[in-house]
Amino acid sequence: MKALIESIVSSLVDHPDDIKITETEEEAKLVYHLTVHPDDVGKVIGKNGRIAKAIRTVVYAAKTDAKKRIYLDIM
Template sequence: MEELIETIVKALVDHPEEVRIEEVKTDHAITYQLSVHSEDMGKVIGKQGRIAKAIRTVINAAGTNESKKINLEIV
């Protein structure tokens, strides 16, 4: 799943070398914490959060076989 997120985000940003993804697992959920260069934050979030929502939709679709909820936080 991290590779999927990384592939999507690196295509969007100007500083792909600064894309970092950290996985945090709990009993009921898996949270991926995404950090990017400060100049790229707007590109990852998009207007009114549309790009971030689309990334989350793709991640949820790809993780349907997991029995846990999958979250994406942009920090």
């Protein structure tokens, strides 16, 4: 899942080396924390959050574990 998120986001940003994805696993959920360069935050979020919503939709559709809910947190 990290590779999927990184491949999507790296094509959007100007500083792909600054992409950091951490994973936190809890009982019923799996949270991915995405951190990008401060100049690239707007590119990842998009106007009215449209790009962020599209990234989350793709990540949620690609989940492999049916028992855990996946969250993507963009910082």
